[in-house]
Amino acid sequence: MPASIDAQSYYQASAHPFPPQSQLNGDVTADICVVGAGFTGLSAALELAQAGFKVVVLEARQVGYGASGRNGGQICTGFSPGQQRIEAQLGKDDARKCFDIAEEAKRLIVDRIAKYKIDCDLKWGYLHAIPKPTQFDSLKEWKEEWDALGYTDTKVLDKAELEDRLGTRIYHGALREGGAGHFHPLNYCLGLAKAAMAAGAQIFENSAVVNVEPGATATVRTDKGNVRAKFVILGCNAYIGRMMPELYGRIMPVTSYIIATEPLGENRARSLIRDNDAVANTNFIVDYFRLTKDTRLLFGGRASYSTLEPPNLGAYMRPRMLSVFPELKDVKVDHAWGGYIAITSNRIPDCGRIGSNIYYAHGYSGQGVALAGMYGKLMAEAIQGQASRFDLLGRIKHLPFPGGPIRTPLLVAAMLFYRIRDALS
Numbered sequence: 001m002p003a004s005i006d007a008q009s010y011y012q013a014s015a016h017p018f019p020p021q022s023q024l025n026g027d028v029t030a031d032i033c034v035v036g037a038g039f040t041g042l043s044a045a046l047e048l049a050q051a052g053f054k055v056v057v058l059e060a061r062q063v064g065y066g067a068s069g070r071n072g073g074q075i076c077t078g079f080s081p082g083q084q085r086i087e088a089q090l091g092k093d094d095a096r097k098c099f100d101i102a103e104e105a106k107r108l109i110v111d112r113i114a115k116y117k118i119d120c121d122l123k124w125g126y127l128h129a130i131p132k133p134t135q136f137d138s139l140k141e142w143k144e145e146w147d148a149l150g151y152t153d154t155k156v157l158d159k160a161e162l163e164d165r166l167g168t169r170i171y172h173g174a175l176r177e178g179g180a181g182h183f184h185p186l187n188y189c190l191g192l193a194k195a196a197m198a199a200g201a202q203i204f205e206n207s208a209v210v211n212v213e214p215g216a217t218a219t220v221r222t223d224k225g226n227v228r229a230k231f232v233i234l235g236c237n238a239y240i241g242r243m244m245p246e247l248y249g250r251i252m253p254v255t256s257y258i259i260a261t262e263p264l265g266e267n268r269a270r271s272l273i274r275d276n277d278a279v280a281n282t283n284f285i286v287d288y289f290r291l292t293k294d295t296r297l298l299f300g301g302r303a304s305y306s307t308l309e310p311p312n313l314g315a316y317m318r319p320r321m322l323s324v325f326p327e328l329k330d331v332k333v334d335h336a337w338g339g340y341i342a343i344t345s346n347r348i349p350d351c352g353r354i355g356s357n358i359y360y361a362h363g364y365s366g367q368g369v370a371l372a373g374m375y376g377k378l379m380a381e382a383i384q385g386q387a388s389r390f391d392l393l394g395r396i397k398h399l400p401f402p403g404g405p406i407r408t409p410l411l412v413a414a415m416l417f418y419r420i421r422d423a424l425s
Contacts (some may be wrong), residue, residue: 008335008337009069009070009186009258009260009335009337010258010260010292010296010298010334010335010337011069011070011073011184011185011186011187012069012186013335014184014187014292014294015186015187015190016119016187016190016191018063018190018193018194020062020205021059021063021203021204021205022204022205023204023205023206023207023224024058024204024207024222024224024225024227025224025225026224026225027225027226027227027228028056028225028226028227028228029054029227029228029229030054030055030056030202030227030228030229030230031048031053031054031055031229031230031231032044032045032048032053032054032055032056032229032230032231032232032233032383033055033056033057033058033218033220033227033229033231033232033233034055034056034057034058034201034232034233034235035057035058035209035212035220035232035233035234035235035236035243036057036058036059036060036066036234036235036236036237036239037057037058037059037062037063037064037065037189037193037203037205038064038065038066038067038068038069038189038235038237038372039068039188039189039192039235039368039369039372039373039376040068040233040235040237040361040362040372040373040375040376040379041057041059041233041235041236041376042057042063042068042189042192042193042196042235042376043108043192043372043373043374043375043376043377043380044233044235044376044377044379044380045057045196045201045203045233045376046192046195046196046199046201047376047377047380047381048201048380048383048384049196049199049200049201050199051380051384053383054200055196055200055201055202056201056202056204056227056229057196057201057202057203057204058204058207058208058209058220058222058227059203059204059205059206059207060206060207060208060209060239061205061206061208062205062206063189063190063193063203063205064185064186064189064190064193066236066237066238066239066339066340067237067238067339067340067341067342067368068185068186068189068368068372069185069186069189070185070186070258070337070338070339071185071256071339071341071368071369072182072256072258072278072288072290072298072300072369073182073183073184073185073278073290073298073369074126074180074181074182074278074280074288074290074369075106075109075126075180075181075182075183075278075369075370076126076180076366076367076369076370077102077103077106077126077146077151077177077179077180077370078099078102078103078146078367079098079099079102079347079348079349079365079367079371080347080348080365080366080367081346081347081348082142082145083095083099083145083149085346085347085348086098086099086348086396089395089396089397090392090395090396094392094395096149097389097392098392098393099149099151101374101378101389101392101393102367102370102371102374103151103179104374105370105371105373105374106179106180106370108370108373108374108377109122109183109188109370109373110122112191112192112195112373113188113191115195116191116192116194116195117191118187118188118191118192118195119187119191120183120184120185120187120188120191121183121184121187121292121293122181122182122183123181123182123183123276123277123278124178124179124180124181125176125177125178125180125181125275125276125277125278126176126177126180126181126182126277126278126279126280127157127162127165127166127174127175127176127177127277127278127279127280128142128174128175128176128177128280128281128282129162129166129171129173129174129279129280129281129282130171130172130173130174130281130282131170131171131172131281131282131283132172133159133172133173135172135173135282136158136172136173138282139156139173139174139175140156142175143155143156143175151179153177153178153179154175154176154177154178154179155175155176156173156174156175156176157173157174157175157176158173159171159172159173161173162174164274165273165274165275165277166272166273166274166279167271167272167273167274167325167327168272168324168325170323170324171281176277180278181277181278182278182290184292184293185369192373207222207224207225208222208223209221209222209243210222210223210243211243212232212234212243212244212358214354214355214357214358216357217229217230218230218231218232218357218358220232230357231357231358231359231383232357232358232359233359233360233376233379233383234247234358234359234360234361234362235360235361235362235372235376236362237251237340237341237342237362237363237364237368237372238251238253238254238340238341238342238362239253239340240362244354244358244360246354247354247360247362249400249401250344250350250362250363250398250400250401251342251343251344251350251362251363251401252305252342252343252344252345252401253340253341253342254303254304254305254340254341254342254343255303255304255305255309255338255339255340256300256301256302256303256304256338256339256340256341257300257301257302257303257304257310257313257316257317257336257337257338258298258299258300258317258336258337258338259298259299259300259313259314259317259318259321259333259335259336260292260296260297260298260299260333260334260335260336261296261297261298261299261321261328261331261332261333261334262296262331262332262333262334263294263295263296264295264296264297264331265295266295268295269291269295269296269297272291272297272325272328273289273290273291276290276291277290278290285301285302285303286301286303286366287299287300287301287302287320287324288300288301289321289324296334297321297325297328297331299317299320299321299324300317301317301320302316302317302320303341309338312336313336313337313338314333314336317333317336318333341364341365341366341368342362342363342364342365343363343365343366344363344365344398345398345399345400345401346396346398346399347365347366348363348365348396348398349361349362349363349364349365349367349368349371349375349393350362350363350396350398351375351378351379351390351393351394352394353394359379359382359383359390361375361376361378361379363398375393378390378393
C-alpha cells in the first residue's frame, strides 16, 4: 500500500466523532458475515439488520478506512464506460434497467441522509469539462444518450458559459448535470455505520480477514477469531487482495491522490467554482476537484497503476492544481493523501456469487460513491430471495487482467499510453 495511506486526510481531520469498535476475539455465529466496513458492506449490513438478520461486519482497519472514506466525494451518474458497452452484452432493454439501478443509487444516498440525519455536506451540480475543443461534439452525444434514458437534467455549456461558472480558461466547454454532485464521503460512511449498528449489526474493527472457507455454513477467519455464517458478503473492493483466490485478477487496484488547500474564504472559493459544483475533466486519466464546506479546494487525480508513491504528495499534486488555477500559487496545501480504487477490465462493476452463499461486488471504476451502496443493497435483496436485479448485473462478463504476476508493469505501460493519448487527442 502507498505510504501515505495512513497520512491524515482532510476527511479524517473533519470527521464526526465515531467510537472505536472492538476487535474480534474468539468465535461468533451470525446469519450474515460482511467483510469490509465501507459503502458496499455497510449498505448491505444496514438492509439486512433492519430485516431482522444477525449481521457481523469485519473491518481490517477502521470504518471507512478504504476508498469509501478517502475518495473525491463525487456522486456520479451511470457507469464509467457509458451505456453502449452494457447494451452490447445485455441488450438495450436490460441495459436500460441497469441505468435505472444506477439512478436509484443516487436516490438511495438522498433517502439515507434524510432518514438517518447524516450530516455530510451534500451538494448537487456536476461539470464534465473538456480539455480540447474537438471534444465538444462528444458532449452533445453524451447528453443525447442520457436524454434517451430519461435523464434530462443536463445542459451543454460552451466555453464562455463554462467560464462564467468556472474560474479557469483551460477548458473548452462542459456538460453540466443537476442530478450529480458531491459530499463528505467519510461522514456519510460513518453515518451508515451508526445506522447499521442502531439496527443491530455488530462491527469489529482491526479484524482483518485471513481467509474464507466456503460451505453450507461458511467460516470467515481472522488472526484472533472466526465468524461462522450462513451467508458471506465481500465488500472489500480494491483491498480484497488474495483473500478469495477466485477473485484475484478480476480487479486492479489503482492509486489516486488528493490534496486539500487551506480555507480560501467564500468569495475566493466561489471565484473558482461559482455554483459549488463538482468538476472533472473528460480525460481517460481524470483530474477532479470541488469545494468543501469550509471553502477549501479539494483537487484529485494523477492515478497510478504502480505501487511506487511520490515522496511528497503535496508537491506532486500541486502543479496539477496550478495548471487549472494558477492564481492559487500563494495558497498552502493543508492535506495530501492517497488511496486505492478498483477498476475492472471493462470499467463496469463486477458482482456475483462463489458457491451459493458467498456474494461479492467490487471494481466500481471511479463510480463507487453512488454504485457501491446500491450494490450492497442488491446483495441484501438477493440474500432475502429477491435476486433478479443482482443477477442482471451479474450477467455482465468480465475478463481478468492479463499478465498474472507481471500485470502491474503491463498496466503502468498502459497508463503511459493513455497519458500520451490524453495529451494528443
